[in-house]
Amino acid sequence: METRHATCHCGAVEISAEFPEGLASARRCDCSFCLRRGAPAVTALGATLQVLRGAENLTLYSWGTHTAKHYFCKTCGIYVYHRRRSDPSQCGVNLACIDGGNPRTHAETYGEIGWSDGVNHPSDRNA
Template sequence: MHNTLYSRGEAKDMVGDTNQRAGQCHCGAVRFVATLSDGFNSIRRCNCSYCRMRGAVIVAAETGGIEFLQGEEMLTDYRFNTGAARHFFCSRCGIATHLQRRSNPNLYGVNVACLDGVSPFDFAEVPVMDGVNHPNDTGGQARLAGMLRFIAAS
């Protein structure tokens, strides 16, 4: 299978020129449409203890930017540490669909792997934010911890 790589913020054109993307969990119980705040320009990962284990690449959507078509009642959430961030996942298949951010509760982070036609491996570089030293804890600015790179085998 040929996998085209895209630079940070660039992805395949899935639904014309809009920022609306259809998505679902693995089993299909949860289906939604996400309106991305800035297309794929906001892609990122986080290195906090939870995100490091989960490994998802996320993209931003504003509050109200996720419309559930079915299965919203199948979602459950997980909170840890301060309890401010809410990580939502399907109670049937366990796939994390999105999260409500701790740093800005008016933003959601949508798992790009749940968006139809998108894979985290579609992005050649993904910024990794420093969630270990979260700005809400340090009083500082959000900090880049590094970059995650994907280089396809030839």
């Protein structure tokens, strides 16, 4: 378990959270939103996520079931983190916002960034 900090591009927003697998859990998602956003996310425990600075500078984007809640900096527009639809007790934090996180060099230490099948999310299937 690692505790790490993350910031948006302009520094107005700073968060911290516990990451059960460190940066090794980085994944990309191919749902309609994440595919366009393009940022890999690292799994954090939602109960540990704290906005240390700039809560008033975060803006929320949500759609569909409104279970997933995506937070962006109002100033620089960077996606910082989101509450997961697949497990609302978890958050995904933008790998590139995390201190020491870099999608370009991630594979050198942790392996290739995998994909989550957001297109076929269980919540979207007919009962």
